């Protein structure tokens with residue numbers, strides 16, 4: 399078993415931010431003060447939320463032209479850390495549809511240690527920081543981030559985490575599967591940053607494993623044939639339904655939600671081109687887009703048959719493919735042997751998950767010492783990467799302060 403001081407689970411934007419500070423890239427203010435070791439507990443005591451403090455330093459004003467920030471980074475000694483993750487740097491962005499665009503501007507996806515402006519300069523690219531950014535550019539940025547800051551040697555990808563335990567001696571033991579080989583790691587500090595969708599939701603109906611059924615969508619070319627059934631109702635299924643429709647497919651879109659909820663999402667998202675397109679599609683009432691609200695799949699059968707219920711009536715249709723995009727959940731099962739408390743965080747579209755209850759000055763679990771929650775998984779975090787990235791300084795700062803105190 400190999401031991402490391404810190405193990406970060408997940409190579410998404412949340413894990414990468416923590417890793418960069420642990421690698422030694424610390425934020426300094428304009429007076430040359432290292433902010434990583436600042437007393438965030440006192441800050442909280444004086445009525446300032448530490449995550450908001452760091453977020454304001456990174457983005458002093460919303461929509462700043464170049465994601466300018468009020469701190470700069472200098473290299474310090476590294477802490478012994480690794481990341482274990484199934485994907486490479488960039489997390490879930492490795493698996494979103496090929497043409498996926500973000501919901502917010504590029505500089506909202508930035509991790510402060512390596513400004514996107516600098517990325518543009520290094521790569522001779524011209525990404526508009528105030529416009530939404532596509533998957534390819536965003537992934538290139540996260541990959542370059544990990545290379546430029548020397549993180550990539552310490553990111554072990556293709557590792558599927560299968561269990562986590564906390565031992566009497568206070569170390570965490572993590573088991574992963576790497577190409578069917580079981581690996582074991584131990585660490586003193588554990589950062590749980592496996593993202594908001596580490597387990598795919600299942601419909602839980604008979605026949606969900608037929609091979610005409612797909613649990614993700616990448617690009618239209620993957621789907622031959624004319625008739626496609628989409629099951630979902632959120633932004634990911636909207637993306638798939640619209641892109642396939644525009645490629646001339648006949649779409650049957652089965653949604654549990656009410657029509658008014660879908661209409662509201664479309665209305666409130668008119669700043670995005672694909673939702674402008676949705677508005678057109680709905681207004682034109684095209685016959686090859688069948689929208690079934692307040693409907694549910696009853697079963698899938700052989701010969702590509704889908705039985706669903708709509709208006710209390712059951713119908714059976716045939717489709718060449720079914721795409722199920724009903725989101726996911728954080729995989730807290732991995733922590734089931736550790737007694738943790740969670741906070742229910744639900745809003746209309748974005749936050750629909752349980753978050754770990756954490757101390758607000760450090761994002762360390764209130765129940766288990768040396769366990770930290772990254773990204774959306776921490777109670778009190780902010781929305782989007784711009785909102786949660788600041789939490790990475792609370793986590794890395796707390797770990798670094800503890801390590802300094804023990805030496």
Ligand SMILES: Cc1cc2nc3c(=O)[nH]c(=O)nc-3n(C[C@H](O)[C@H](O)[C@H](O)COP(=O)(O)OP(=O)(O)OC[C@H]3O[C@@H](n4cnc5c(N)ncnc54)[C@H](O)[C@@H]3O)c2cc1C
Pocket residue numbers: 407408409410411412413482483484485486488489490491494498499500501502506507557558559560591592593594595596597634729772773774781782783784
């Ligand atoms: C389609 C889509 C569009 C989005 N658009 C935006 C947007 O415009 N702006 C925005 O700010 N956010 C957006 N988000 C939110 C998104 O969650 C964040 O952008 C960000 O990727 C979350 O970062 P993270 O590091 O917390 O998690 P992730 O990016 O999910 O990274 C966690 C990593 O851990 C891996 N992992 C999970 N379980 C295991 C396991 N058992 N073993 C090993 N590895 C595991 C995951 O596969 C993943 O690679 C979007 C999400 C989706 C799905």
